Amino acid sequence: MSSHILKRLLDRLRDDGQPVRTDGGTAAAGSETAGDAPDLGSALSSLRESDAVRSAPFWLPPFLLMGFFVYGAISWNIVISFTDFGGLTLPTYDPSTFDLEMYRRAFSDGQFWIATRNTFVLLISFTGLSLAGGLGLAILVDRGIRFENWFRTIYLLPFSLSFVVTAVFWRWMYNFDSGLINASLRSIGLDFVASKWLTGSIDTGALGAIPLVPDTFYFKLFAVIFALLWQFSGYAMVVYLAGLRAIPNDQYEAARVDGASILRMYRRVILPQLRASTVSAAVVLMVFALKAFDFLYVLFGSNPGPTADILSTMMYRQAFSANQWAYGSAIAVILFLVALTVVAPYLYGEYRRGEL
Amino acid sequence: MTDTPDSDDVSRRTYLKLAGGAGAATFLAGCTGGGRESTTESTDGSGDSESTEETSGDDSDSSTEYNALEVQHWWTGGDGGAAVQALLEGFSEQYPDIELTENPVAGGAGQNLRAVIKKRILNNDPPSTWQAWPGANLQPFTDADKLEDIEESVWGHNDMKNAYLDGPQEAAQPAGNYVSVPLNIHRLNNLFYNVEVVEDAGVDPASIDSPSALVDAMATVDEAGYVGMAQQTNSAWSTGQLWAQVLLGEYGADVYADVTAGNVEANADAVRDSLDIVKQYSEYYPNDAGSISWQDANSKVISGDAAFFHQGDWAAGMYRAQDDFEYETNWDHVAFPGTEGLYSLNMDSFPMPTNNPSPEATKAFLRYVGSVDAQERFNPKKGSIPPRTDVPQDAFGPFLQNQMDDFSNSEAQPLSIQHGLAVAPDALTAFEDAMASFISSYDVEAAYSAIQSAFQ
Numbered sequence: 001m002s003s004h005i006l007k008r009l010l011d012r013l014r015d016d017g018q019p020v021r022t023d024g025g026t027a028a029a030g031s032e033t034a035g036d037a038p039d040l041g042s043a044l045s046s047l048r049e050s051d052a053v054r055s056a057p058f059w060l061p062p063f064l065l066m067g068f069f070v071y072g073a074i075s076w077n078i079v080i081s082f083t084d085f086g087g088l089t090l091p092t093y094d095p096s097t098f099d100l101e102m103y104r105r106a107f108s109d110g111q112f113w114i115a116t117r118n119t120f121v122l123l124i125s126f127t128g129l130s131l132a133g134g135l136g137l138a139i140l141v142d143r144g145i146r147f148e149n150w151f152r153t154i155y156l157l158p159f160s161l162s163f164v165v166t167a168v169f170w171r172w173m174y175n176f177d178s179g180l181i182n183a184s185l186r187s188i189g190l191d192f193v194a195s196k197w198l199t200g201s202i203d204t205g206a207l208g209a210i211p212l213v214p215d216t217f218y219f220k221l222f223a224v225i226f227a228l229l230w231q232f233s234g235y236a237m238v239v240y241l242a243g244l245r246a247i248p249n250d251q252y253e254a255a256r257v258d259g260a261s262i263l264r265m266y267r268r269v270i271l272p273q274l275r276a277s278t279v280s281a282a283v284v285l286m287v288f289a290l291k292a293f294d295f296l297y298v299l300f301g302s303n304p305g306p307t308a309d310i311l312s313t314m315m316y317r318q319a320f321s322a323n324q325w326a327y328g329s330a331i332a333v334i335l336f337l338v339a340l341t342v343v344a345p346y347l348y349g350e351y352r353r354g355e356l
Numbered sequence: 357m358t359d360t361p362d363s364d365d366v367s368r369r370t371y372l373k374l375a376g377g378a379g380a381a382t383f384l385a386g387c388t389g390g391g392r393e394s395t396t397e398s399t400d401g402s403g404d405s406e407s408t409e410e411t412s413g414d415d416s417d418s419s420t421e422y423n424a425l426e427v428q429h430w431w432t433g434g435d436g437g438a439a440v441q442a443l444l445e446g447f448s449e450q451y452p453d454i455e456l457t458e459n460p461v462a463g464g465a466g467q468n469l470r471a472v473i474k475k476r477i478l479n480n481d482p483p484s485t486w487q488a489w490p491g492a493n494l495q496p497f498t499d500a501d502k503l504e505d506i507e508e509s510v511w512g513h514n515d516m517k518n519a520y521l522d523g524p525q526e527a528a529q530p531a532g533n534y535v536s537v538p539l540n541i542h543r544l545n546n547l548f549y550n551v552e553v554v555e556d557a558g559v560d561p562a563s564i565d566s567p568s569a570l571v572d573a574m575a576t577v578d579e580a581g582y583v584g585m586a587q588q589t590n591s592a593w594s595t596g597q598l599w600a601q602v603l604l605g606e607y608g609a610d611v612y613a614d615v616t617a618g619n620v621e622a623n624a625d626a627v628r629d630s631l632d633i634v635k636q637y638s639e640y641y642p643n644d645a646g647s648i649s650w651q652d653a654n655s656k657v658i659s660g661d662a663a664f665f666h667q668g669d670w671a672a673g674m675y676r677a678q679d680d681f682e683y684e685t686n687w688d689h690v691a692f693p694g695t696e697g698l699y700s701l702n703m704d705s706f707p708m709p710t711n712n713p714s715p716e717a718t719k720a721f722l723r724y725v726g727s728v729d730a731q732e733r734f735n736p737k738k739g740s741i742p743p744r745t746d747v748p749q750d751a752f753g754p755f756l757q758n759q760m761d762d763f764s765n766s767e768a769q770p771l772s773i774q775h776g777l778a779v780a781p782d783a784l785t786a787f788e789d790a791m792a793s794f795i796s797s798y799d800v801e802a803a804y805s806a807i808q809s810a811f812q
Contacts (some may be wrong), residue, residue, distance in 0.1 A: 086782075088477050088500035120627060171590070176644040199589060199646030201798065218796060301591040302467070305792035320471050323496050326661035 074336065079327035088323070102330035112331070114306045115340070117312040118221055119338070122310060123289045126225050126232075130285050131278060133229060133234020138193055139235065139266065142244045152241070155234040167298035170227040174198050197223045198299075218307040230293065232288060236281045243277030286342045290335065311335045364568040372382070375636040423714035424455040425721055427706075429487035430469040432462040435673060437735035443539075446733045449725045454717045456731060477502050482709035485719040490536045490705035491527040492783075497707065498531035504708045507534040510722045523701050523769020528779050536707035537726045540740035543702035544772050545601050545692040548665040550657050551685065551772075553582050557663060566694040567602040567633050574640040574664065583662035584640025592651055592791040595634065596774040598666050599791070602637075603630040605694025609768040616771070616778040620808040627807060631800045638798060657687065664694065668702055672755055673739045684757050691762070699766035702775040703743065754786030779811065786810030787806055 047053055083091035106112045109146035137155055139147055158166065173180045174197040182194040200216040208215040247270060255265040293312040296304045302317050303309070311331055319328025368774045422760045440458075448456055461469040469487065476482050477497065488494060497503045511517055511534045517525070524538045547570075549561050557580035559573045574584030588594050596602040604612045607626040615623050642648070642656060654674050656662035658681055665671065675687050683689075691698070706725050712718050724730050731742035736751040763769075771777035774786055790806030793799070 087496040088474060088502055090478055171647050175643070175647045178644070179647065196643065196646055201796075216797070220796070299590075299595070303592055303788050303792040305592065305796045307796045310794075317785055317789075320467065321788075322782040323474065324782060 005131055053354075070075065077329050077336075078333055081333045083326050085326040085329075086324050091326070102326050103334075105327060105329055106334065111306070111309070111314065112311075115309045115311045117320060118308060119290070119310045119312075119335075121221060122225060122292060123286055123342075125222075126228055126289045126292075127230050127282055129225070130232045130236045133233035135240050135274075137233060137237040138240035138244055142241060152238070155237050156203075158231045159235045161231065163292075163294035164298050166227060166231050167295045170223075171198070171299055188307045194221060220305070220307040224292070224296065224299070224308055225258060228289070228292060238284065239277050239284075240274060241279040242273045247273050249296055278350065279349070283343055283346045287339060290339050290342075311338070361718050372697075375585045386583060393744050419525070422454045422717040422720070424457055425714050425717040426457045426459055426483040427485055427721065428459045428461060428469060428473065430466045431487070432460045435604075435738050442733040442737055443725075443730055445722060446729055446765050450729075451717075451720055454720060467712060469580065469696075477709065480711055482711060482713070484712060484714045484722060485706045487676075487704050487705050487707060488536065489776040490524075490538055490703055490707070491530055491771050492780045493756060493779030494530040494536060495709060495780040497651040497709075498535060498629035499523045502710055504712070505533045505535065506537070506708045506709050507562075509719045510534070510537060510708070510726060513723045514727050515746075516726045516744075519746050521743070521745060521763070521766070521769055523699070523766075523771065524531055524703065524743040527701065527771055528705065529705060536705040537722045538703045538705040538743045539725050539731065540704055540735050540738055541699075541743050541763065542740045543669045543763075544597060544704040545604060545695040545698055545770075546666065546669050546671070547690050547692045548654075548657060548667065548675075549663055549688055550660055551688050553577065553580075553660055553663045556580060557582060559663070561664075561688070561690050564690075564709040567630070567692070569754050570664070570693050571633065571636045574637065577663040578640055582658055582660075583642045584639055584664060585654040586636070586665045587641045587645055587661035588648050588651060588653045589638075589641065589645045589795045590647055592788050592795055593774055594653075594667070595795050596619055596788060596791040597668070597772075598637070598709060599630060599794075600773045601692040601695060601700065603627065603668065604770055605692050605697065606630055606633065606702065609698055609770050613778075614769050615810065618772055618811045620804075620811050624804070628804050630802055631794070631803050632676050634794075635798045635800060638795075669755075676739070676753070676755075683753075689755065689758075697765075697767045699763045699769045701769050701777060702772045703777065 046139060079093065079098075080091070081102055082100070083093065084097075084101065085091040141151055141155075145151065172178075176182055176194070176196045179197075181197065185191070185194045197219050199220070201216045202215055204215060204217050207213050251269055252265065255269045260268065290312065292310060293316065296308060296310065296313050297316075300308065302313060302321060306312055315328050315331040315335060318324045318331060365568075378707075401537065425442070429440055431437050444458060448454075461472050466487070473482070473486050473488070477500075482502070512529075516537075520528075520538070524541070525534075527535045528534050528538055528694060530536075547561065547564075552562055554577070557577040559576050561573070564570050564573050578584045587598065600612070603615065603626060606629065607623070611623050611626050615627060620627055630699055642653070642662065645653070650667055650671070650675065653662075654665055654667065654671050657665045658675065669689075672683075672689070675683070677679050681687060692700075706722055708718055708722060728742075728744060728747050731744050732751055733746070734745050735742045736753070736756070739756070741752070741756055741760045741763055745760075747760075749760055752760065771785060773779055773784070779787065787807060787810045789804050790810055793806060794803040
């Protein structure tokens, strides 16, 4: 979209801006005196006339900055993951010594698989629940309730808090003796539900025989997911609310005239039109889930233990505590690929539909 | 983050002080000023300080120009901040012609500074010296040949080799030669207790002679309605510390050293049994152990809800800051059961990197760090004890004086696992992983094999 604006802007410039045209003319004149290179001259001038070159002052600086600091750093990281860089001796970066040893090491490291499993559990349950919660809130707020703006602000507010703040006070909330959660449960007589949310577990008993269901179910990761959910469902709500507001009132009325129940109306008429909102919110939430590092780090330090360890905390430990730079880089590359598989389909889909 | 263990942790208690808003800056400034004058006076008479001054005189003669000295550390606030300021002031007094740049890196209990140092070392641009755990923690540096031998230039002065006990000297030589100068010691084999609580429960801490006997003592305390041991399990390091003391107390310093040297299989029973004892302890932890910090845990001792507390002796800083909570009347300390005669070390030191931007000034600084004057300025403020055994005790409080006596009379000074003295960083990371798993499931067998693969 922005390229459209840019193009129109440049067209306008070309039409009104005499100096630009004169400039082009001079170049053409110069090539004429050279005699035998009119083609080159016109090619040059058309190159200079081209959008890409003329808009270079706008896109080139950010392109270079991004290229160097983001993509350059990612590429460098990939190179390091092929070396054996560890300790305090720099690797030689000799391509003949590059190998995939660090990736093999990761795939044979039990801890890596635990972290990967946790990462995916976090990614999927957090994103799914946030979207569901956000949609529910958006529909409620959109029903024209009183104090709508108040509710919207209240739900969105946690999103504006930093991970550090929310992690610290969720740790207090989860306190077994004095935390708000157990205190509330006890006050309504649900003492038996009150648990050690950060260290506790329940035996899944007979359910443990089902594949993929662990024998012991630890609360820790889900305590983290719940806290993140609290923080991010407000964001999903705002995205959905914008989507809902974009749907013309006629469609609600038409559905009602046709005798659709509220449930049916939402399921058949409204939800299908929220596809774009869902996809964009889901991508942002998934990327946040992959970055949940800060939250875990504040809550548990660099080692949350096997029940809540995710790839980013493991990467940090390997690189910065154990000095296993190459191994840390390999984990980072794997994490990057996971993020890419989350974002790429979205970008491709947008591209296909001409929205990019 | 805030819970990572460290010698810097002592300073955390001053959060309370700061929160109290007592104009901490002015208070500390006044403190250091006063402290400086008195220490200078007291050391002026002693032979040591004269010899230091002589050496400093020699140095300024031999090399007239010093390059600027850059010292990096993570003591940015509280006790640590006040202590390092006292140290640096003392240094500037003795070497007025050395330009001193302090370049502290706060946060992460040293983790941030360690990242900065690694980057600078890899770029071959080290600071003059920096705060570092000595011992195996420095192994990556010695492996890469990044530290200089300072046996002659530093350890040959100030009678250092006689004044330091074997344990600290061993820690200063991670690869067999002296590369670092320890400045302070925090003891790890402590058992703190609330006097009223243990008396009420009818337990005599001094008579508990082994880590396994402590289980029974905690059971008695538990029956009397108190928390047996105030321990945090929010992050794994406290349990790592505790397990090391249990191993030390139950099986002795030799087995401990053998295990940290990598012979876990040969001591399989000792490792398994000590893990099992920690598992038994865990039944007497507070209910909210999983969501509290060590300071919160220690508050339970202060408030009289819990009987015992294991932690490095920085925990005593919290007692000192507490009004009406006095040593020996309200709280007391014994060596962790079974570890009497041992002094478990957690230390900070200053190493000498190669490619040093200011070789002569750095040597002068390291010699000063190893002197009586420096350690007498730094340690009382930090709440730690000096590694030199000839530092006068006057400036220290009664608790630290007792610790200094224990240290001087100790048979052995085992190196800490959790604080990087006994095992290299990669092994320490793997050990912490083992402990993080252990506190979530208390699976002794899994923890045993994780420790085994960590230390091999």
